Amino acid sequence: MSLKAFHVFFLAVSLLMTLGFGVWAIRDYLDAGKQSSLYLGTGSFVVAALLAVYGVWFLKKLRNVSYV
Amino acid sequence: MSDVAIPHDMEPHPLTGMYNGKFGIWLFLASEVMLFGALFSTYVLLRVGAPEGTWPMYGQEITTGNQILNVSLAFVNTLVLITSSVTMVLSWAALKMNNFAKGRMFLFITFALAGVFLVIKFFEYKGKFTHHQVVLKEPLGVDGEKVITSKTDKGERKIAVVNGHAENFGTWEEDGYLLIHSDPTESHDHSHELKIEADKIKRATRWGPNASTFLATYFTLTGLHGIHVIGGMVVILYFVLTGASDWKKRPEKYINRIECTGLYWHFVDLVWIFLFPVLYLL
Known part of the structure; x- marks a missing residue:
């Protein structure tokens, strides 16, 4: 699991x-x-709202980086 | 003598699907999960087995940590750590996009936020160590005293306590009395001075780790977490200071190191995300 995937998990929690x-x-x-x-x-x-907005922005920004 | 290339130092290993460093840090984090998991389990067992009226402190009718802990400070600290995880991952992303200056800047901000967390924690700890609890041999009926009935296996017993700031805490036994500014109660919205004779006191203690089982687990869990924060700060500072030369020699290697540091840092922050509700709210 890459830092990207762990960060997404962290944001969700x-x-x-x-x-x-x-x-x-x-x-x-x-x-x-x-x-x-x-x-x-x-x-x-x-x-919570800011985290949701940031999460979407983060996923768009790093869409070319692998989750593995 | 030529350099020896270490296999799978930067490219993924065919068996694990990741480079050696990342595999190593995940193994380390697995051991950390077991460490904190054991402590969380201990906390749950101690709490479930605590006699009525003794959790989080003697004489508390409500059994949640927010009765004696500072929730506002803890919430601010939670936000500080969440922000530090964001800056950590932004540092890694900037390095991935070949922007070393920006990457190092975000890394330094992460370090600074970790420092802010520890400073806030220091003030929270200080607030506990300057607070006192006096357990009385029997209820005295004085203002500021809390009396509750505790049910144990051996039957019922009355616990009478006074919480507040003690003035002659170190010398109360020689003085023959303890002077305490008790905490505000429902009938008094401000503290008031109480003089309690020494022979009526069963136990007087700071709100330190020895004050109650809850505070012992609170200091153990948050203290261990704090040590992990300090460990992370040392590593982050090292990469801030030595980053320029590493970046020149092997940028890919440096990016991988920051990723491993980021994984560790996210784990430390995740532990706090669980600690906060467990200790302060539930």
């Missing part, structure tokens, strides 16, 4: 983690009313 953390933080805000959790949750969803 990171994307899932940021989405999961976003849900956790928003639930924490709704349950405990912590303002900081609202900011963290919103920030996490923004990061």
